[in-house]
Structures are given as structure tokens and as C-alpha cells.
Amino acid sequence: xxxxxxxxxxxxxxxxxxxxxxxxxxxxxxxxxxxxxxxxxxxxxxxxxxxxxxxxxxxxxxxxxxxxxxxxxxxxxxxxxxxxxxxxxxxxxxxxxxxxxxxxxxxxxxxxxxxxxxxxxxxxxxxxxxxxxxxxxxxxxxxxxxxxxxxxxxxxxxxxxxxxxxxxxxxxxxxxxxxxxxxxxxxxxxxxxxxxxxxxxxxxxxxxxxxxxxxxxxxxxxxxxxxxxxxxxxxxxxxxxxxxxxxxxxxxxxxxxxxxxxxxxxxxxxxxxxxxxxxxxxxxxxxxxxxxxxxxxxxxxxxxxxxxxxxxxxxxxxxxxxxxxxxxxxxxxxxxxxxxxxxxxxxxxxxxxxxxxxxxxxxxxxxxxxxxxx
Amino acid sequence: xxxxxxxxxxxxxxxxxxxxxxxxxxxxxxxxxxxxxxxxxxxxxxxxxxxxxxxxxxxxxxxxxxxxxxxxxxxxxxxxxxxxxxxxxxxxxxxxxxxxxxxxxxx
Numbered sequence: 001x002x003x004x005x006x007x008x009x010x011x012x013x014x015x016x017x018x019x020x021x022x023x024x025x026x027x028x029x030x031x032x033x034x035x036x037x038x039x040x041x042x043x044x045x046x047x048x049x050x051x052x053x054x055x056x057x058x059x060x061x062x063x064x065x066x067x068x069x070x071x072x073x074x075x076x077x078x079x080x081x082x083x084x085x086x087x088x089x090x091x092x093x094x095x096x097x098x099x100x101x102x103x104x105x106x107x108x109x110x111x112x113x114x115x116x117x118x119x120x121x122x123x124x125x126x127x128x129x130x131x132x133x134x135x136x137x138x139x140x141x142x143x144x145x146x147x148x149x150x151x152x153x154x155x156x157x158x159x160x161x162x163x164x165x166x167x168x169x170x171x172x173x174x175x176x177x178x179x180x181x182x183x184x185x186x187x188x189x190x191x192x193x194x195x196x197x198x199x200x201x202x203x204x205x206x207x208x209x210x211x212x213x214x215x216x217x218x219x220x221x222x223x224x225x226x227x228x229x230x231x232x233x234x235x236x237x238x239x240x241x242x243x244x245x246x247x248x249x250x251x252x253x254x255x256x257x258x259x260x261x262x263x264x265x266x267x268x269x270x271x272x273x274x275x276x277x278x279x280x281x282x283x284x285x286x287x288x289x290x291x292x293x294x295x296x297x298x299x300x301x302x303x304x305x306x307x308x309x310x311x312x313x314x315x316x317x318x319x320x321x322x323x324x325x326x327x328x329x330x331x332x333x334x335x336x337x338x339x340x341x342x343x344x345x346x347x348x349x350x351x352x353x354x355x356x357x358x359x360x361x362x363x364x365x366x367x368x369x370x371x372x373x374x
Numbered sequence: 375x376x377x378x379x380x381x382x383x384x385x386x387x388x389x390x391x392x393x394x395x396x397x398x399x400x401x402x403x404x405x406x407x408x409x410x411x412x413x414x415x416x417x418x419x420x421x422x423x424x425x426x427x428x429x430x431x432x433x434x435x436x437x438x439x440x441x442x443x444x445x446x447x448x449x450x451x452x453x454x455x456x457x458x459x460x461x462x463x464x465x466x467x468x469x470x471x472x473x474x475x476x477x478x479x480x481x
Contacts, residue, residue: 008442036377043446089424090456094463103460107469114456117425119407139424142378146426149409157390194378197421197429220377221442249435250421256428259410338465346463348451 006044007222016226017049020233027053028236029185030229031178031321033171034192035062035349036220042354044222046229054233057185057321058354060174061192063139064091064347065319066274069309071138071167072097074302078134078165079105079112081300085128087121088136090114094337094346098307118150125154125162134296137164141195144168144285145259148266151287151294163296166286169272171195172203173283179211183322188236190218190228193247200255204243212241219247266291275343276309276316315342318351325355332356377452378423379443380436381406383416397422400440402453 007013032038038058041047047056060066076097079086086102093103093114106112111131115121118135125133137147147164154162171192178184191204196217204215214235218228228246235241245251263285272284287295297303312330317323325331325344335341337356344350381397386408388394393408397420404425408414411427419436420427431439443449451459461468 008438090459093456093460101464103464103466103469107466116404116453117407119405119425142423142428145410145428146407146424149407149426153390153392194421194423194428197378221439250429250431252429256410258412259428262410337463 004049009223012223013226016223016230020054020226020230021051023230023233023237024051024053025237027055028187028233029055029057029321030188030190030232031057031059031186032190032218032225032228033059033061033175034190034195034220035065035347035351036194037061037190037192037218037225038351039349039354040220040222040225042358046222046225050229054229056229058318058324058351059178059189059321060274060277060319061140061171061195062319062344062347062349062351063143063169064095065315065343065350066169066277067092067095067138067167067343068273068275069097070273070305070307071165072101073307074297074305075102075136075165076100076105077302077305078296078300079110080108081132083132084300085111085113085124085131085133086136087113087115087118087124087133089138091348092136092138094340095343096340096346118147119153122150122154122159122162125159126157129161131161132299133162134300135162135164137166137168140169140171140192141199141263142192142197144267145198145256145262148262151266151291152262154294155291163294163299164287165296166267167272168267168285169274170269170283170285171199172207173280174274175207175215176211177277177280177283178320179207179213181320186213186321188214188216188232188241190225190232191215193217193219193224193251196245196247196251196255198256198259200260201243201245201251201253202255208241208243214241215243217243217245217247217251219250274316274319276313276319278316310341313341315344315352318344325352326359328352377443377448378421378428379449379452380419380431380439381422382419382433382436383408383414386414386416395427397427399453400444400449402449404453 121135267285268288344352381399397406
């Protein structure tokens with residue numbers, strides 16, 4: 001347990017780990033859904049502190065990573081237009097589309113701006129009535145309510161020069177798709193805490209029952225992850241599969257009803273393509289008919305753009321937990337943060353980026369050792 | 375982007391018919407929309423994501439999380455200059471066109 005002194009409360013971390021070690025009797029595979037959790041796990045070496053029988057599989061919960069290539073290409077197309085101010089969160093700047101990214105569009109003269117909040121984009125629209133302001137609305141259930149509120153406000157305030165390029169995704173259908181895959185090895189889920197802060201936990205009991213998997217709502221800090229794993233392993237060892245909340249300080253069972261009501265007003269559920277994975281039924285949101293005039297895809301006629309992902313990129317398998325990032329042939333060679341093939345390598349929450357950032361030396365040493373044997 | 379950070383409400387005002395607050399994230403102050411937590415009061419803590427308060431948090435756990443995020447450099451990732459971060463990631467010079475930051479948008 002060489003890293004344990006770095007924990008905020010090393011004694012508690014040790015007690016949680018001891019409990020996990022003494023509980024485990026056989027191998028279990030747990031998927032952490034959220035990319036933020038993946039980074040905490042890798043950064044703190046939590047996977048190495050756990051018993052060998054407990055395997056953490058990284059899930060598809062990085063919104064940047066799962067945004068389909070064709071949506072990135074639509075963003076690049078819209079952002080290149082002279083009349084457009086294209087607003088985005090910073091972590092989309094380096095996500096590769098076909099041949100370029102938003103960072104390059106800006107270098108070529110496109111008016112790409114980074115905002116902290118979608119409401120900042122709305123303010124830019126108010127300040128620039130002669131321009132078209134487009135906000136790149138990606139993200140899971142945590143980001144969708146802010147974006148929904150922004151469109152609602154645009155309509156309420158009569159702001160005509162604002163629109164949203166929407167690619168929102170929902171977690172429960174992704175869990176369902178993962179469990180239905182014939183190659184699925186996942187036996188339990190650490191559910192993403194902040195998604196549940198908004199949505200509550202009501203979508204999960206049906207999934208836990210149907211697939212016989214424990215689902216434990218888990219936070220993002222190292223101790224939160226250990227507690228989530230501890231509760232999950234206890235259930236698995238007892239043969240239980242219930243929904244448990246290990247993050248009660250931020251998650252109430254009912255979630256945030258005001259946010260849910262806004263989502264239901266502004267968005268409607270739709271099938272959504274996930275980068276590297278394919279289309280998952282009912283896994284996304286788009287603007288509902290009442291708000292369609294704020295949909296940038298229609299306003300800028302880019303609905304027809306279709307693209308193909310690079311064959312060398314195996315991020316789809318990484319996102320489904322079928323492959324660890326460093327098992328990909330392109331990892332660290334063809335594909336690095338400077339020359340990313342897929343979004344999992346550039347996103348601050350991507351699994352490949354986490355492995356590259358925190359494991360690079362280990363992997364280099366390991367591969368050097370492997371090579372020196374020859 | 376997915377990081378939601380706890381912050382403390384410093385003051386509250388109505389703007390364009392919307393309840394907004396100044397929120398302190400361990401020294402960085404941002405404007406935050408309170409429409410999803412309309413009864414949040416000055417001095418209280420909440421989990422904030424992309425400028426929206428999403429769930430109330432007690433003071434002790436909020437402070438612990440902020441301290442941890444600060445130690446790990448995650449506040450810098452969340453509130454630092456995104457163009458610089460992107461330029462570093464890609465090993466490219468900063469694009470010259472225009473000026474903008476979230477701070478500018480908040481003016």
C-alpha cells in the first residue's frame with residue numbers, strides 16, 4: 001500500500017481497504033461509469049491497492065469521449081462560418097474531428113470561444129446581436145440541465161441569435177447496452193455520483209433487478225471510491241443486487257426535481273450514437289419540438305454530415321470495458337495526447353489520457369524490460 | 375467539464391428574472407445560477423457544475439473536498455486558462471485570433 005499516505009484520511013483509507021481485503025473471496029469485475037472516477041482511481045493507484053480479485057473496468061462516462069465524430073465535424077463546420085461565434089467548454093478544443101479540431105479552427109481565424117457556463121454563451125449572444133452564437137451542448141445528466149435552462153432563458157428573453165448543437169447522453173441506457181453485450185464481464189456498477197445528484201436513483205432498481213447487478217452510487221474522491229467498492233464487494237459476496245447510495249452528502253433519492261422538470265420541458269429522449277460504440281436506443285436527448293428553432297443542426301443545415309471513425313482507434317472497446325487503454329496497439333505510439341486518434345486520449349476524463357498521464361513511466365519501464373529480454 | 379466543485383454562496387441577486395449568485399470556490403469566484411436550488415442562501419454550500427448549483431452540501435464535506443481538489447491541482451484544471459491547457463496538450467502555440475475567456479464573458 002505504497003500510496004496510501006497520500007489519502008486525505010490515510011487511517012480511514014486503510015480501514016476501508018482492510019475491510020475490502022477481508023471480504024473478498026473470489027474474483028469480481030466492477031465498472032466505474034464516470035470518467036472523473038477513472039482519473040481518481042488511476043491518479044491514486046486505487047486499482048493497485050485493491051485485492052487482485054477486484055478488477056475495476058473503466059466505463060463510458062466521459063461525455064467528451066463518447067461525442068460522435070460526426071457531431072465534432074458538425075461543430076467544426078459551424079465554427080468555421082464567419083458569422084458564427086462558437087462557444088464550447090475547454091475540454092472539447094482538442095477532440096479530433098476528421099482532420100482537425102476546434103483549436104485549429106480558431107488558429108485559422110474561426111471565432112471559437114471557451115466559456116465556463118452555457119449562460120456565458122447566452123450573454124455573448126446578447127452582446128453580439130449581429131452574430132450567430134452557437135453553444136456546443138454535450139454531456140451527461142449533470143450538464144444537460146444547465147444547457148436546458150440556457151435554451152429556456154434564450155426563449156424567455158427573446159434572444160434569436162443563439163442556438164445549441166446538442167449531443168447529450170444518458171447513463172441508464174448505456175448500462176443496459178453494456179449488460180446486453182455478449183462479451184460483457186461487468187458484475188456491478190459504481191454509479192456516477194453527480195449524475196445521481198440530478199436524476200436521483202429511481203432509474204436504477206429496475207436495471208439492478210433485471211441484470212442481477214449491484215449498483216452503488218459513488219462519489220469522486222479517493223475515499224468515496226473505496227467506500228463504493230467496499231459496499232459493492234459486500235453485495236457481490238452476499239449474492240445481493242440492490243441499489244445503494246454511498247454518496248448521500250450529495251445525492252438525494254429524488255435527485256433535483258427542478259432540474260428534471262426543465263429537462264423534460266426542453267429536451268426529448270432520442271436514440272444517440274456513442275463514439276466508438278454505435279447507436280444506443282433512447283440514450284440521448286435532443287431539443288424537443290417546441291425548442292427546435294434553437295437547434296444549431298437545423299439552423300446551419302448540417303444534419304446530413306456523416307463520417308467514419310479511424311479504424312486504428314479502439315476507444316469503443318475501451319469505453320465498453322473490453323480493452324484496457326495500454327492494450328491498444330496505438331497507445332503511446334500512433335496515439336498520444338499530441339496526436340490523438342480518439343477522444344479518450346485527449347479528454348481530461350478519458351481513460352486513455354489517464355493511463356498516459358499517470359502510468360506512462362510504468363508502462364515504458366515495463367515495455368523496456370520486455371524488450372530487453374529479447 | 376464533468377467535475378462538479380463545491381462552492382460557498384457570497385451574495386445573491388436577481389438578473390434578467392433569474393436568481394444568480396457569486397460563489398467562492400476556494401478563492402476563485404464565479405457567477406452561478408441558482409434556479410435549480412432556489413432556496414439556497416448566502417453562506418451555504420452547494421455542488422456547482424458549469425455555473426449551476428445542483429445540490430446542497432454541508433459545510434464540512436464541502437471544505438474537505440475543496441481542500442483536496444486544491445491539493446491535487448484540480449481547481450486549476452477547472453478554472454485555469456483552457457486555451458493554455460489545450461495548447462500544452464497539443465504542443466502548439468496559442469491561436470492568435472481574438473480574445474476571450476470565461477472571465478471576459480462574465481464582465
